[in-house]
Amino acid sequence: MASTPMLPPNPAAGNPNLDGNPLVSSPPGTDMTGICFRDQLWLNTYPLDRNLVFDYFALSPFYDWTCNNEQLRMRSIHPLDISHLSKMTGTEYMLSDVLEPHLFVIRKQKRDSSEKATPILTYYILDGSIYQAPQLCNVFAARIGRALFYISKAFSTAASNLEKVGYVDGESDGAAADLKTGKETVDVKEVKRIDHILGSLQRKLPPAPPPPPFPEGYAPPQPPEAEKGSETQQGTEPQLPPVDPIIDQGPAKRMKFE
Template sequence: MADDDDDTPTSEGGAQPEPAPPPPPPPPPMEFKNQQWLNENPLDKNSVFEYFALSPFYDSTCNNERLISDLLSDDPFDISQLSTRTGMEYVLDEARESINYFVIIKQMRDGPKEVTPMRTYVVLDGIIHQLAASQHCNLDSPPPPAGILDEISKALDSAASELEKRIGYVDTENGASSSGSNVTEETPEFEEINQPPATADPPPAAFQEPPSTTAEGEKDSEEEQSEPDIDQDPSKRIKL
């Protein structure tokens, strides 16, 4: 006896459509920065792991977390301890504290010397940038985004400017430094021409002083006074 209550749709009657798959999760952010932490803590090679652990890129199941929780080492990047384990880990590949530049690599360790890079993170001026592992470890891969290169260039220029203020400008081509050096400028040599000294022109006749007659008059009067008056001396008179 056929079951008339069976409502199961047949292939001919048209099957119900399958539900649409859920949308994919949004991609993780490519950058992260915590300004409050940066205002309260210095960023160096000893604190960069603590700062990186605040980002959404950090995986708390890493072996670095176990080193800290098990009190095996004070350094979460202690490679002597990480190399004895297998699993996912973070390593500090490069650190330049003078320009706040750090490179952290996420990798899977299968043995003491067997690792597979997974991701690369560049920390520059407190901003954590996420890159693909190949962008840092493979020279044939595409370069990092232009924005990161611009920030690295600005950081290097800032460090160079600070270096110039401290030690003075260094000429990389000539190897000369401007600080503490006396720079002598060569002055062109001019041939001196010997010329006779210039003589002053005589003043016009209208402004020339007339010859002085005072001295000659005084001399004549003195000669007249020196000659005796014969007529006044009675003893010298001629007797007739």
Template sequence: MASVDLRDNLLGISWVDSGWVPILNPTNVLEYFSERSNPFYDRTCNNEVVKMQRLTLDHLNQMVGVEYILLHAQEPILYIIRKQQRQSPTQVVPLADYYIIAGVVYQAPDLGSVINSRVLSAVHGIQSAFDEAMSFCRYHPSKGYWWHFKDQEEKERVKPKSKRKEEPSSLFQRQRVDTLLLDLRNKFPPTFYQPKPGEKPVPDNLLYMHKIARLAIYPVQCL
């Protein structure tokens, strides 16, 4: 006999008595369901009273209270038993349904439990997807937000590193260098060599310094 985990919520457990499975049929399935080890069976029901008094199940219609009936049978594999509250011989209120598949008893979930389970599963899936998406999100003050996926990281590892191209200098950089060189020229006045007839005097040390500085900062434009 299977061990039973007794909990308030019976939707997560099942029960079976393997000794009954080969002989189950519509005439004895209620007797099988009324086994004392079955956690789904309420021993205060009218079925138990009829059983103790050795009456037939037809007497259930004349009683008031909780009772169990065989609602559907599909031999030899499926039986459905209903728990209901009888208020009169013609009026009953369904309380729960139990289905027996190959001798294993389960409680059928109600509509509220089904909706609650579906909603929890959907919320869990959305939360997991959101957490996984956030793990690929990156931020930097100068770049802003971007996505960084694992496959991109693997491609970057496999991809051979190429030589970094030298970027051309900007107009601001060129103007700044010229300004610094002009300040340097004012602080350290250049010396002039004796020009030939018809030539303008050219500062030899300043010309050399200016070329060296421009070549060091933006060599592309100076070539």
């Protein structure tokens, strides 16, 4: 198995693997989501795969030098060997997901027995850059905080617009007359919109049925000009009832939209 030089993050603390000095560096903190680690020199020298990814992770400030994996490294055992880690108790790192060579997910957990391990934190290596994954509660808090910010901003904008409307209402009579004219213009547009809706509905309705015939012996009223001519033609031929220009106008003409 290939290995890389194992150096602690603080050279002044000494290297327990080379010097045999006790480790004095403290474990990393819990919230380190604002830190990104990348060692380009290491990436140019060694391949980033599942065999060497933990050695690369050990160079970052996320690494806890008191973990069980470090004890296996001191014994020249692969630090991710599950057969040895399952027999130990304490803090350890596990490689949970791998998508070589771009993505590696490392889980920090506390092992109580060979079958029980409690997850603590999660780290991921994306194209050589190491990050700490945020906890779910922090993600929810950030999303809710952002939503509340925009909601508060919307209410502030609405309140400022209402103040402007109130200021316009309290101006002089000339300004009030201009505002009234604007409201009347809006009403005219609304009336036109309603007329357009009613016209479209009327065009969709079927044509009106023909009117019933006049009863026998009924003579509809005639215009004054036609009365003189009717007296001469009354005995020769019967007159047909005139067509109602409003009711009987044949089938409705519908507009065609292509």
